[in-house]
Amino acid sequence: DVKVTQSSRYLVKRTGEKVFLECVQDMDHENMFWYRQDPGLGLRLIYFSYDVKMKEKGDIPEGYSVSREKKERFSLILESASTNQTSMYLCASTPRENYNEQFFGPGTRLTVL
Amino acid sequence: GQSLEQPSEVTAVEGAIVQINCTYQTSGFYGLSWYQQHDGGAPTFLSYNALDGLEETGRFSSFLSRSDSYGYLLLQELQMKDSASYFCAVGNSGYSTLTFGKGTMLLVSP
Numbered sequence: 001d002v003k004v005t006q007s008s009r010y011l012v013k014r015t016g017e018k019v020f021l022e023c024v025q026d027m028d029h030e031n032m033f034w035y036r037q038d039p040g041l042g043l044r045l046i047y048f049s050y051d052v053k054m055k056e057k058g059d060i061p062e063g064y065s066v067s068r069e070k071k072e073r074f075s076l077i078l079e080s081a082s083t084n085q086t087s088m089y090l091c092a093s094t095p096r097e098n099y100n101e102q103f104f105g106p107g108t109r110l111t112v113l
Numbered sequence: 114g115q116s117l118e119q120p121s122e123v124t125a126v127e128g129a130i131v132q133i134n135c136t137y138q139t140s141g142f143y144g145l146s147w148y149q150q151h152d153g154g155a156p157t158f159l160s161y162n163a164l165d166g167l168e169e170t171g172r173f174s175s176f177l178s179r180s181d182s183y184g185y186l187l188l189q190e191l192q193m194k195d196s197a198s199y200f201c202a203v204g205n206s207g208y209s210t211l212t213f214g215k216g217t218m219l220l221v222s223p
Contacts, residue, residue, distance in 0.1 A: 031209045040121075042200060042215040043156070050209055058210065090155065099209035100146045100202075104155040 003027070004105035006091055012111045019078040021108050023091030029103070030096040032074035034058075034066060036087040037107075043090065049074055050096070081112045115139045115203055117214035124220045125191050133186045133217045135201035143204030145177050145184045146211065151197045159186070159199075188219070196221045 007022035023032065031050050035043040035058075045058030047066040055066050063085060067075045074093075078085055088109050092102040117137045125131040135145065144163040148156040160168055162177035162184060174187040188195055198218050202211040 033210070040215060043213040045210055045212075048210055059212075092156075094209065096209065100144055100161045100204060100211065101158045102148075102156075102211065104157070106155050 004091055004093055004103050006105040006108050008108050010109050013081050014113050017081050019081050021076040021089055023074045023105055024072055025093040029093035031094045031099055033092045034076045035090045037090055038087050083112050086112045115212035117201055119201055119214045119217045122218045126222050127191055129191050130189050133199050135184050135214055137182050137203050139203050141206035146202045147175055147186045148200045149197050191221050193221050
């Protein structure tokens with residue numbers, strides 16, 4: 001059974017803290033994605049990676065960075081968390097040849113106080 | 114850029130049929146996908162249309178008309194467990210990414 005896991009289901013951080021969100025997939029997928037989901041706004045792409053050590057900006061990359069040192073792991077970093085980054089963060093992965101069927105992790109609900 | 118429009122909410126009763134529409138504007142078309150997300154859960158893939166016509170998967174069907182930049186998801190024999198949000202998404206040219214619509218919340222009542 002394919003699986004995408006995320007390091008935390010719920011996370012509470014303070015303004016200014018550095019925050020790491022981890023995502024691991026066990027499907028040997030080349031492509032990995034980070035989205036944030038806010039009510040009424042749908043899923044918005046923050047960053048994606050199509051290979052190890054490769055990264056591309058999505059639609060809303062400001063305030064975020066990413067790291068992909070290993071194929072199975074894709075990390076999202078909030079360098080200095082702010083209250084407007086309170087959101088649900090979703091990780092997804094796909095094989096290189098079929099990016100339409102994305103496999104999502106359970107999500108991390110981040111609250112920044 | 115890409116943009117998608119879908120209704121914010123649809124209501125229906127158990128056993129009924131419901132259609133969720135999606136219109137899109139894209140610089141290049143690379144297929145229309147549908148995802149389901151239950152409250153508190155992760156989105157899960159339902160269907161993908163690259164060509165015009167109807168694709169059927171059990172109680173769910175998805176339709177695409179590229180000339181009209183339009184598609185829909187059809188849910189038949191509605192069950193309470195179908196209450197969820199449904200997202201349409203289009204592929205982006207040159208990248209292995211999707212742009213998602215804002216989602217349609219489907220409420221199924223007894």
